[in-house]
Amino acid sequence: MTLGVEQIFLVPLLPLVAAAIGSLTPRRGRALAAGSAITAMAGALIVSCLALPGVLAETSAHQVANFDWFDLGAGAVRLGWVLDPLGLLMCLMVSFVGLLIFIFSLGYMHEDDNFTRFFCFLSLFASAMLGLLVANSLLLFFICWELVGLASYLLIGFWFHQPSAAAAAKKAFITTRIGDLGLLLGMVWLYHSTGTLLFYDHGHGVLESSALTALAAQTTIGGLAVSTAIGLLIFCGAVGKSGQFPLHVWLPDAMEGPTPVSALIHAATMVAAGVFLIARVFPLMSADLGVGNAPVHALTVVAFIGALTALMGACIAVAQNDIKRVLAFSTVSQLGYMMLALGVGSWVAAIFHLLTHAFFKALLFLGAGSVIHAAHHEQDIRRLGGLGAKMRLTFLTFVVGMMALAGVPFLFSGFWSKEAILHAAHDWNVSSLPLLMGLTGVGLTAFYMTRLVAETFRGQPRSDAAGHAHESPAVMTVPLLLLAVGSVLLGFLGTPAWPWLQSTLLGHEVERESLFAGGGLMMLSILLVAIGLGAGWALYLRRGRRSESAADPIAAAAPRTFAFLGARMKLDELYGATVIAAADALAALADFCDRRGWDGAVRFVAQLGVFTGLASRDTDEEGLNQGFNAVGERLRGAGRFYSRSQTGETHGYLLTVALAFVVIVVLVAIGGGR
Amino acid sequence: MNPLQLCLLASSGLFCIGLVAALARSNTILVLLGLELMLNAANLNFIAFWRYGHPGAPATGVIFVLFAIAVAAAEAAVGLALIIAISRHQRSIRLQEAVTLKG
């Protein structure tokens, strides 16, 4: 059987149900929560697979199922589901990787008390992400988007009893909110100018030609095309979510969450959302390319931001000592690559890299999780080391992931996707600066990944925690193996020789080239990779770190640079000095006005009220009350008088009734019954 | 003498006995019994009129008496329960002493 778009809502629904179950299970119901979550993910995967044939049948079409959410009198707010290759491939990836991560978490979170809560949040996270993938309305997309943000907040702050975790959760939430504000503004503007938020609506959607031409035609402040402005605003959201340059600061701190969460955030769900958003609204972003006299094109900004992020992330990653932070900054830079690819107009390459990256980054994070699990939550690579012999399986899979990330030629998926991006950047005719940045980044990537592997797995153990490490259980290693296989094979879906992925996504055949088309660029990147690996080998592997306190070779060479990079280019401090300081100043000002200014007025009015109250009370007591007291006395006296007849003697009442009866009858008789 | 008049006289006699008892006796139980007697007198009237009155409605009087008996039973039960509560509250069931409602 094959499922159509009408049933696609099952994909996000199943994990949502699992989340509901998890939220209702008591703390000891571990098996139920985990079982439901994993079953739900498997179900989502199966549903996506069942929907695949229908999509592959006609890859150029967007199947949509729209419905009215609520009626606004004039027209209704409409939501909908869409089913197209882009969304479905993402669904497959997310559900598959998510499933493996869930299974891994079984082992990793085994000792944790809040096991059930953890799986509840995980399911919510996955369900939000999946819903976002199949949403056909920017509004629905935004709802899921915010749900992703909420779930990430809950999961990063999962160990909220650690202040650092709580702070990191808050940071992630607030930082992404800044971007979301842009997205919200863009959405409102879009609705204002097109009157709908549906992506595809049989010719009336915002991503379809009529609306796009209209948007591109009209201009706004500074000669910007409206589409450009909206695109940039939407891009702000993407920047926030997928950690692009100005707002990337939350991503490394998100390491405070449990490692599976980091894997999920970095590989499958959260950061992918931003890239996916741009890819989804790519027609809108690229609508202004036709406009000749535009001061700037949206995609240009995207490209430069992406390139900058890629380079910066790579640089910082060189100087990190926390195994997870290194991976985090590598994620930042890889996301930069994806943005670069989007910016230079090849969203297919971006998605390709997104998919491959999801696999090997999940692999790397889970490997790191396995290491941390084995080394009793020791994350500092200076205190690790020598684990390769003890954890053979983890080591091998981790190396595979590292090769894929570093882009070691021909065999590993990362190579092909990165090549595609570089080719796209090379073909870009606006500027060649991004290409240069990207190439530099390639070399750096190879270098710091080598460093990471060498520091972690080679040499001798530099702490007894590392000394007593041992291989993790099968429930953790089997996902590693699967991911490793995936991160090797996935690359061959998109090689120039057999561009299945490209043609599927684009919906039309891409002509095949030789495997080594554009050989010069490929040679260059291979060379850079080799240099990176070699440098890493020379600096770290040849003579491994002796002791925990031994200085890093680069630090020895250029201590200030290394410190600067290690402090993440002091960006957090910069923000602290500028943005946050400004906010504090503003708050202080408001506080001052409140206390001194408005409050004084309020006090004055209050005094006035008190004064009038006193005055009126005096008049009452002196003047009016006398009269009323007199009347009250009279009334009370009358009451006393009458109440004397109220003896409480039931006999008396009965007697009265009887006599009254007699009297009445007598009167009636005298009256003759009339 | 007209049998209907006889019945009515009997019922009025019963009524008066009940009334006098309710007025004169100080024991609450006896007062309550007096009230019951008055109710019975009313029932007696119903039956009398049903028997000798117009043969219009064949069953009305009887039905009415049945309901009256049911209501009287309920009244007796509640009244006696009240008396028990009173006696528990103020060690005596003399009606003169239940005057806490005095104004």
Place this chain on the structure above:
Amino acid sequence: MSHLGSSFFLAVTSAPPAADHPLERLPLQLRDLLTGFLPAELRWFASAILAIVVILAVFGLLFALLTLAERKLLGRVQNRPGPNRTGWFGLLQPFADAIKMLTKEDVVPREADQVLHFLAPVALLAFSVLTFAVIPYGRNLVPLDLDAAVLYFFAAGAGTELAVFMAGWASRNKYSLLAAMRALAQLISYELPLLLSFVPVVMLSGALSTTGIVAAQAGWKWGLVPHWHVCTPWGFAGFAIFMIAALAESNRSPFDLPEAESELIAGHLTEYSGFKYALFFMAEYFGMIALSSMAITLFLGGWQAPCAFLEFIPSYAWFGAKLLVLLGGFIWVRATLPRLRIDQLTRLAWKFLVPLALINLGTAAFWRLTADWTGPLDAGRWLLAGALVVGPFLLLGRGLSAGVTPRTYRYAPS
């Protein structure tokens, strides 16, 4: 007084054709023989007197023999011969007892309320004799064929409680008073299941008159299974409830707390001796007989024969046979069961019998509504009604025996 007297004669009118049997006509012929010489306007009075005399004689004799039978049976059960000195097999024992009772001194306490102390046994006996008036003893043997006979029966029975109270209060003895109050509590508690258990019969047979109820149970299925009410689920349950309540109403074991000799000397009978005591005794047995007769009338088809081919035996013989069986049951129960505690007694009444009887009401309504079901539907009807009877019985029974554990005497000296 004609309209009152009109109902005061042995019901000869509208005798069914099966009544041509000579043995059936025998009592009527006897009555005509005895009252025939009187003028017509006095005949009803004479026949009423005749009925009263016959009833008193028959049931008095039955009472005498019943005491003997009870003692003999208890003897057999307890492995001793029982009275066997006076007459053959002690057949003259009851008359000896009667003579002894009559010749004993009649002691009345000085402080006692003389009038009430005398009135109590008289009233008790009078009320219990009154109840005999409406029982159809045979096809043509209904002393008083009232339209609301069942109501009359229970109204007359209601008087016994007053008599018990009189006895307890009049003899100025705190044990007597206590026992009387307990007896009243018991009697009132068991009035409810007694009344509730006969309401279904009235519903199904659509008559309050005993003859109507008996007529409603006429006929047989395949000439073998009689259409008695006891042969239906609700009827069976009602019969059981009725008999249990009847045991309690007539102060028989295991509900004989009011005169529990071993606990409250002899209850409200403490201060009675001689013939008054005999009267109480007699009244108790009369009540027993009357309730059994009512049970026969309501559930066991009255004087109807159990099978078609046994109809040649006269109806009053059948009635007597059934009556003897039920009385034997009474005695057997007394010989078998130990006495209940007062709390168990009241709990049994309020938490078991009353709800069961109420549910039985619903069952009877169901039976009435599905009267026209046939074939497989009929089987379903039986199954449903049976479930309606058995299910509540099991549930309530469990609830009843929930708290009952082997008694632990916590303050007993060890």
Place this chain on the structure above:
Amino acid sequence: MNPAALIIIVVLLASAAVALSLRNLVRAALLLTVSWAGLAAFYLWAGAEFVAFAQVLVYVGAVSMVVLFAVLLTRPAPTDPPPPRATYGRVLGALLAGSAVGGLLCGAILGTPLPSSPGAPPALTVREIGRQLMGVHAAALLVAGVLLTVALLGAIVLAAAPGRRRSPDAP
């Protein structure tokens, strides 16, 4: 006019009057039962069997029991002072009021020309009464049932001693 009715009425009135003038409450209650039974006899004489039996069942069977229980439950303790006799003033007032009402009623009864149809009583079978109760007066019947239930519960609540618990060893 036949003697039976006269006898019944005399017994009825006499027993009621004596009962309500007794000091001994138990005797009063028992004597009052007699008068209730007399009332039932009167109904029987008037041909209303059903009502008569209902009267006996309810009053002789139930109400008298309740009254007796109430009497025994509210008996003054031997230590209590004997209740003072009723003041003659009140008795006098009561008699006056009673005689006034009675005179009024008698006057009215004797003064009005009443229909006298000493024929046969209206033929009323129990079946007919049942039809009426279940048909025309079904609503009233239901209401009466509700009233009785509520009264029963209310009586229990009122008469129950406050704050009494089952003894722990009661099975």
